[in-house]
Amino acid sequence: MPSCAKRFSQSLFALCLALGSAPAWAGNYAARIEYAELQTEGDTATIASQIEYRLSPVAKVALDKGVPLTWDVVMELREPGWLWDSVAYRSKQRYRLQFHALLNQYAVQTPQNHSEMFLTLSAALHFMASVRDQQPIPAAVLQPGRYYQLAVRSEFNREALPIPLRPVAYLDHRWFLSSHWSLWPIQK
């Protein structure tokens, strides 16, 4: 293998590592999954999770200046495999946070396209923190005798930002507001 190709592959690996571990060095602004659980009621089950959102100062300023912020909360039921995990169930719920200057309130648009108004940002974030999957999971998804994991991630949608802000959001760590994937064992 030529030395230049070797150096290139090493550099590429280092770059992938750096990008892959981006949330790790994103500071305190990444969202954090506090807990997640599978709640069963009869034959159906739902996923509930508690997320802590932490906005960076620049994200707060942008919000107050009218820039809407969007998160996609992704919930998965995974069956661990030898090489990779297979996804048995997946749901995505979008939350949109926006400031209404006229009313001086924060509006949260829920996955059901319903807007909730809040006088304070913390109240709005508190509202967004509690997530419950509205879609009940069919019993057939979870087969008895198998081991499943619950994976939850809150993904900050940079593509929903205004166009001029998007390149910056990909490069500036203050816009790294997504959480890691959090894995929770399912209690039997």
Next chain:
Amino acid sequence: MKLPASASIVILFGFVLLSLQLMSSATQESSELGEMYSWLLVINTLGSVILLGLVVVNAYSLVRELKKKEAGSKLTTRMVSLFVLLALAPAAIVFYFSVQFLHQGIDSWFNVEIDRAMDDALELSQSAMNQRMNWHIKQTKQMAEQLQHKSETLIALEVGSLWRESGALELAVFTNQGRILASSSINPSDILPHLPDEQIWLQLKQNKEYFAFDPGDNDEMLVRIIVAIEADQSRFLQVLYPIPVRVTDLADSIEFAFIRYQEMNFLRDSLKTSFSLILLLVLLLSMLAAIWVAFISIRNIVAPVRELVKGTQAVADGDYQQQLPVMSQDDLGFLVESFNQMTRRIARSRDETRAAGLEVENQRAYLETILANLTAGVISFDAAYFIRTANQAAYRILHIPVSHFVGQNLPALAGLHPELADVLTAIQSLLEKADDIWEQRIVFLGPNGRQELLCRGTPLFSQHGARTGAVVVFDDVTDLIQAQKNAAWGEVARRLAHEIKNPLTPIQLSAERLQHKLSKELQDGSAEFLQRGTRTIVQQVEAMKRMVDDFSEYARPSKKQVEKINLVDLIQQVTTLYLPSGITFAMAAASQHVIVEVDPVSIRQVLHNLIKNAQEATAEKCHITIKIGKVTRNNTDYVEVGLYDNGSGLNADQIETIFEPYVTSKSKGTGLGLAIVKKIVEEHGGVIWVDTSYNGGAGFLLQLPVFEFGTMHE
């Protein structure tokens, strides 16, 4: 299938333009391509990186070609540099001023007056909304006072009338436990009123009242006011007032404009960066694509020049078969075609010259062969009389190797070979003096004795009359002259024998008869006188007879009876005969087995003559040294016999004429001894000459063809 370069370039520029157009469209807020903006940015950045890589690879390749000094690399570098300079300079200027203009344009969107106007407009909207809110609060509180201290039944009865009077959308009374006591709504389908949620309850508990603008179901704006009916907060009155559509629209419009303005103000720097980035990408993509295409195009343009340079180098190295491909029909193509035509002509001329050279070479070889086989020596000189060529015969005649001739002048050659100094000096003198063809006989004493050369010289002149050299042709006429002399002497001898010998016998007989007849008749004195006279006559006649016999012998054609004998044995037999006479011999033979094919009688006579010659030339005790060796001359083996005596030796005049008849330094003898020796030796194919290098007396060297020469041990 390989696309032509021009098609590839057009496709590349098409992709670049499409990508840039898509990205430009994506920057518009309303565009559906907005979602692809990031991807387009990445694709364009990747495109720039790939193009940069291509340019770098091309530049690196060009630098390597420059270092290797490859043909056409300098021209390519100059053209690419010129193109980059010409393209980059205006592009950079346009980019700089575009960015400046863009930044100033964006900054001009925002100023203090618009900021204040926007704030004021929002504040005005908020005031209007708050005023409406305050009026509704007052109205609601009045309704709550009317319901104060009333039973649930009365409340249920009054709610309807209150709702109608207030013009509200919905009116409801509920307990602090959330139990609905009464409600009335403009929408009959709404059985249940819109009860407050947890947050509103929280505020209610804290503030005992709640008022806020709520978003309605159909994008309408509502005013929700909740006040406590009783002081103990056991009952609450909630009224939902509609906001007129016009007011809502105006408020929304103002809010939208304000938010948009605020957002743009906030994104001002990002906008500048974003637009600058796009401009930079446009510049980079365009420039890099142009530079890459320039590399390809310039390489294509320079390719014929490179081929021409290579072709010229090949021609300079002597490869005239070089034919270059004509890649285009333009001026360069014409140049390449001309080059091909030139190389073809050069190759043809070269072939013709080569053929002519070959012909000349053949002629020269032919002439050389003729010259080499000539018996006459031929030497050519340049203008400074340095020898240019000499043939084999020159070596044979002068006994100087050909390699010694070439490049030398005659005086230098005379210095190297002193024995030839006379003849060489004479030739040099004739060369310098003669302006025309000259002929001269030159006699000199060579290593093989006296030699006579017949020289003919021809000076050479150029077309302009300048002397360019000379040619000297010479032949060894020694043998010819000798043969002529011998023939003359033979004729003299024959005539002498014929004319003189015939009368001698009658003279002798007459003298004897006179003696016989008169001796008895004459007196003693006269008889004695007669006897002395007749005896003298008889003796002289005898002497004359012997002389005539010698002449006859010399003139008589040889009658050889050839046989193979051992020369060493023959010499020993002859020398043995002289031992009693007091001559001592010392013999040194390289071999005891020297077989020669000769007439033994003649050779015996040769030895006798030579030994006698030595004996007569030595005053005191005679000592003869005989050396027998082998020499090779003209690819023929000869036995060389040297006879050296201790006598008085020979002076220069004698050496020149000693082998001629009637040449003798002795008081007696006919002077034919050595002439006969030479004749016999030459009749046997040999030579004899005086060894001038020997100073202890006279020395003779004779060479005879040898049939077999044994080794020392034999």
